[in-house]
Amino acid sequence: MNDQLKKKAWEIRRHVLKMCVKAGTGHVTSSMSCVDILTVLYRGCVMRHDPANPTWPERDRFILSKGQASPALYVVLADCGYFSMKDLDGFAQEDGKFGVHLQNSVPGVEITCGSLGQGFGFAAGVALGAKMNRDLFLTFTLLGDGECYEGSIWETAMFASHNHLNNLVAIVDRNYLCVTDFTENIVSLEPMADRWRSFGWDVICVDGHSIPELLKALDRVRSRKSTKPTAIIADTVKGEGVESFCYQPVCHGIAPKGEQAKKALEELERRCSYE
Amino acid sequence: MNNLTQRDAFWEKVYSLAKDNKDIVVVSADMGAPSLDQFRRDLAAQFVNVGIAEQNAILVASGMAALGKRVFVYAIAPFITLRCLEQIRVNNAMMKFPITIVGVGAGFGYEDSGPTHHITEDIAIMRSMPNIIINSISDSVMAEAVALMSCQMKVANYVRLDRLTLPSLYKKGEDFSQGIAVLKKGDSYIVSTGSMVHVALEVARQLKKKGLHVGVIDAYTIPLQEKNLISAIKGTKKLIALEEHFLAGGLSSAVCEALQDHGVVIPVLRIGLDPHKGYCYKYGGREIIRKYYGIDAASVTKKVLTFLK
Numbered sequence: 001m002n003d004q005l006k007k008k009a010w011e012i013r014r015h016v017l018k019m020c021v022k023a024g025t026g027h028v029t030s031s032m033s034c035v036d037i038l039t040v041l042y043r044g045c046v047m048r049h050d051p052a053n054p055t056w057p058e059r060d061r062f063i064l065s066k067g068q069a070s071p072a073l074y075v076v077l078a079d080c081g082y083f084s085m086k087d088l089d090g091f092a093q094e095d096g097k098f099g100v101h102l103q104n105s106v107p108g109v110e111i112t113c114g115s116l117g118q119g120f121g122f123a124a125g126v127a128l129g130a131k132m133n134r135d136l137f138l139t140f141t142l143l144g145d146g147e148c149y150e151g152s153i154w155e156t157a158m159f160a161s162h163n164h165l166n167n168l169v170a171i172v173d174r175n176y177l178c179v180t181d182f183t184e185n186i187v188s189l190e191p192m193a194d195r196w197r198s199f200g201w202d203v204i205c206v207d208g209h210s211i212p213e214l215l216k217a218l219d220r221v222r223s224r225k226s227t228k229p230t231a232i233i234a235d236t237v238k239g240e241g242v243e244s245f246c247y248q249p250v251c252h253g254i255a256p257k258g259e260q261a262k263k264a265l266e267e268l269e270r271r272c273s274y275e
Numbered sequence: 276m277n278n279l280t281q282r283d284a285f286w287e288k289v290y291s292l293a294k295d296n297k298d299i300v301v302v303s304a305d306m307g308a309p310s311l312d313q314f315r316r317d318l319a320a321q322f323v324n325v326g327i328a329e330q331n332a333i334l335v336a337s338g339m340a341a342l343g344k345r346v347f348v349y350a351i352a353p354f355i356t357l358r359c360l361e362q363i364r365v366n367n368a369m370m371k372f373p374i375t376i377v378g379v380g381a382g383f384g385y386e387d388s389g390p391t392h393h394i395t396e397d398i399a400i401m402r403s404m405p406n407i408i409i410n411s412i413s414d415s416v417m418a419e420a421v422a423l424m425s426c427q428m429k430v431a432n433y434v435r436l437d438r439l440t441l442p443s444l445y446k447k448g449e450d451f452s453q454g455i456a457v458l459k460k461g462d463s464y465i466v467s468t469g470s471m472v473h474v475a476l477e478v479a480r481q482l483k484k485k486g487l488h489v490g491v492i493d494a495y496t497i498p499l500q501e502k503n504l505i506s507a508i509k510g511t512k513k514l515i516a517l518e519e520h521f522l523a524g525g526l527s528s529a530v531c532e533a534l535q536d537h538g539v540v541i542p543v544l545r546i547g548l549d550p551h552k553g554y555c556y557k558y559g560g561r562e563i564i565r566k567y568y569g570i571d572a573a574s575v576t577k578k579v580l581t582f583l584k
Contacts, residue, residue: 121330129339
């Protein structure tokens, strides 16, 4: 299963890149860093969901709080069968169904998101509502590390632990890069794990590109051995799979062009066939 | 109903509805009221205190609304509109999750608290977004009715409650679906909203003594139900719009837009807060502040007299 998921993740990256190169836009690097996480959630038997019935009341909710990673989510959803892979060709096009930031009219997408610091609080509301209803589904949310600069994230973090939302799982895509610089140069986010712990969360730190580590971390969440909400700090590389974009500030929110795009696609094709 | 504040009339109704409907939830940003105490005591499972965290309040409320909860979010008016404006824009105006935002202290309601606690821009800001209905409450009968209406709304609404205990303008059972009410007929009209409707009525009384028959219209729902307003003022030669709100974008702007869009070309006197006067640090009561801006009954009467001459 690990190898299959890894291969699937590379295929998804290849689709994300193709889609964004064609459109000449999209947050490629923000998407690439979280592809393994999304692949494990949707294809690794972690989340309970039904592509044939996107509004199934008992589905686990996935709230993408870093809405700029929508290309990754759209490809994963299309790959699951929520909508046709052909729809991906219309990404950010005049006749397309979706654009650069997340849109809740797309089957399988729970919220419109582009403004940071919001999806997380929404997810906490869903989790609290589920507790009130005695619904058993879990709510997963994916945050960007740069998103953690938003004050509302910490309003929600203390709210969720106070209300014992152990049905809420927040995954932080810790790729260490924002738009203009590395997070530790901008305003330090470390010690990230300790900060979440001090807000009353159970914290698991993983390599966000390791399928086995992600699976192991997410395997524990449904049993709810603790009353605390779970934060998974996933160490990632922003742009993973597109070498020329990795470890590079100011590559946020753009798609590669020309020769750079060609090279990147070749790189991903090689990965897909190799894995 | 004279003895109830708008706030207590509103929350008592919400309480009575919530007793029979566990999907009604109150999210408070550390804001209480005597009428909310019984809600907290008897319906603790339906009461969520998020602390002084308005952004999270709107987000949590919207998340619960996604599961079908009918959520009332409560705080002091400037904080539950402006601090979390973008959350409202994305979750409620854009995604249309139907929550009820309840702000107490409309206008200079927190009279001795200074300008941070006054709310003099909310109508302009909230009405600039689609899918948000403003319920600008002028008495406690309306407050109670709007509590019930809130539970049936398909979009989000913002209920601006005044802190004053004001005399009732309406009888129980009044239909508040028309957006405006003609409280007094006249040859010309003052259109107002919230507690300023009471000032408008006082002005009309003063003008009557001088032989002028000026009517009063309570515009309690914004966006205005324009057709109802236009039909109510049919034949009027001059119109006055009165508000405890900065002139930019508030009720008087909405009235002028309605007239323009319906081809009604008549002079309009806009009486509200002059932006050149800025924010004020006046204390000693609401009347003092209203006098400073020239929106107290005596100042308004003078302005209207000159305008109608």
